[in-house]
Amino acid sequence: MRFSPFVERIAGHGVAAWDIHHAAFQAQRDGQDVIILSIGDPDFATPQFITDAAINALRGGDTHYADIPGRPKLRQAIAARYAARLGREVDAQNVIAVAGAQNALFIASLCLLQAGDEVVVLDPMYVTYEATLRASGATLVRAICDADSGFRLNPQNLSDAITERTRAIFLSNPNNPTGVVLDREELQIIADLAIAHDLWVVVDEVYESLCYEREHVSLASLRGMEKRCVAVGSLSKSHAMTGWRIGWLMADAELIGHAENLALSMLYGLPGFVMEGALAAVLAHDQVTGGMRDTYRRRRDLVVRRLSDCQGIAVLEPGAGMFVLVDVRGTGLTSLEFAWRLFRETGVSVLDAAAFGEPAQGFVRLSFTLGEAQLAEACERIAGFVGGLVGRRCR
Numbered sequence: 001m002r003f004s005p006f007v008e009r010i011a012g013h014g015v016a017a018w019d020i021h022h023a024a025f026q027a028q029r030d031g032q033d034v035i036i037l038s039i040g041d042p043d044f045a046t047p048q049f050i051t052d053a054a055i056n057a058l059r060g061g062d063t064h065y066a067d068i069p070g071r072p073k074l075r076q077a078i079a080a081r082y083a084a085r086l087g088r089e090v091d092a093q094n095v096i097a098v099a100g101a102q103n104a105l106f107i108a109s110l111c112l113l114q115a116g117d118e119v120v121v122l123d124p125m126y127v128t129y130e131a132t133l134r135a136s137g138a139t140l141v142r143a144i145c146d147a148d149s150g151f152r153l154n155p156q157n158l159s160d161a162i163t164e165r166t167r168a169i170f171l172s173n174p175n176n177p178t179g180v181v182l183d184r185e186e187l188q189i190i191a192d193l194a195i196a197h198d199l200w201v202v203v204d205e206v207y208e209s210l211c212y213e214r215e216h217v218s219l220a221s222l223r224g225m226e227k228r229c230v231a232v233g234s235l236s237k238s239h240a241m242t243g244w245r246i247g248w249l250m251a252d253a254e255l256i257g258h259a260e261n262l263a264l265s266m267l268y269g270l271p272g273f274v275m276e277g278a279l280a281a282v283l284a285h286d287q288v289t290g291g292m293r294d295t296y297r298r299r300r301d302l303v304v305r306r307l308s309d310c311q312g313i314a315v316l317e318p319g320a321g322m323f324v325l326v327d328v329r330g331t332g333l334t335s336l337e338f339a340w341r342l343f344r345e346t347g348v349s350v351l352d353a354a355a356f357g358e359p360a361q362g363f364v365r366l367s368f369t370l371g372e373a374q375l376a377e378a379c380e381r382i383a384g385f386v387g388g389l390v391g392r393r394c395r
């Protein structure tokens with residue numbers, strides 16, 4: 001039987017990147033001594049009051065179809081937070097609640113792009129972007145953010161990537177896997193190019209609440225972005241709610257209307273009880289995220305401190321998020337070989353960061369979504385492994 005070419009487009013090569021993670025997961029299930037640092041799923045439980053709100057809703061019979069673009073109170077609460085962050089008016093009509101940021105990105109891709117279009121991405125990029133964007137039929141054009149600059153925006157590369165066919169720029173800020181947080185000047189460069197070439201800009205801000213050094217600036221807050229910027233957010237990372245599948249798009253109301261049509265035909269809206277939990281979460285944003293950020297910051301510092309002492313590898317300190325990139329080029333192994341050997345010889349699973357884009361070739365990505373004792377143990381194992389490779393003990 002024949003399939004549509006669509007199935008090829010959604011089988012991005014990023015899918016294979018997870019092989020090591022699946023192997024680690026299986027090994028853990030088999031009772032082996034593994035430490036999984038290959039995924040960004042927070043180890044915290046969702047705060048109890050959020051779970052309670054959902055359970056109460058379920059017990060109260062909230063088991064029916066719900067408003068397709070999200071319950072008005074939830075949309076209003078999300079909009080109110082944007083209004084405060086962006087310093088401009090944002091209302092419920094500018095927000096649609098969807099099944100996670102991933103779903104939001106897919107909806108944006110299908111609503112904004114078509115075959116023959118080009119979409120520029122900042123490379124490295126989150127692994128699923130390739131399939132998500134190619135699903136629309138558009139061609140991906142990569143604006144390289146190279147390792148030598150610490151993976152920061154290269155304005156020339158971005159400008160060179162734009163052609164007459166370009167319709168949109170997609171980026172995540174903060175970035176996964178690099179942990180780079182773009183500053184206002186860098187965002188302004190992107191905004192200026194978008195205005196000059198009449199482009200959409202889709203900015204994925206799922207790690208916005210996990211900025212460690214400086215306040216996050218949303219691209220949507222810059223002048224001229226009201227109509228053309230689409231902000232994507234979710235509760236997955238900020239509130240330890242990955243399994244709830246709740247996120248949103250914030251954009252011009254006209255796009256939200258189109259997104260609603262797509263949401264209707266794909267999912268027919270979200271579960272009401274999930275939205276009740278989400279409402280409790282959004283209303284308590286600062287209380288929940290502040291504590292989590294402090295914990296992640298301590299973990300980041302632990303990993304960076306311990307691995308920085310290791311000859312043969314170099315650590316890139318992330319400004320945000322829950323991942324650290326480690327440059328393993330000094331070990332003589334490719335990042336893929338490093339990841340698999342590290343896993344087989346020590347039980348620590350990390351991802352080959354090259355899966356996120358060629359500029360990250362030679363780097364592996366570790367997540368710090370485990371407690372400090374396990375992270376310290378993982379660092380000891382990595383240090384021992386690297387010591388064996390380079391013939392020197394790490395302090």
Ligand SMILES: Cc1ncc(COP(=O)(O)O)c(C=O)c1O
Nearest residue numbers: 100101102126172176234236247
């Ligand atoms: C940059 C980025 N965007 C989107 C997602 C998916 O988020 P969600 O769980 O809200 O779909 C992730 C998950 O790791 C991510 O790292």
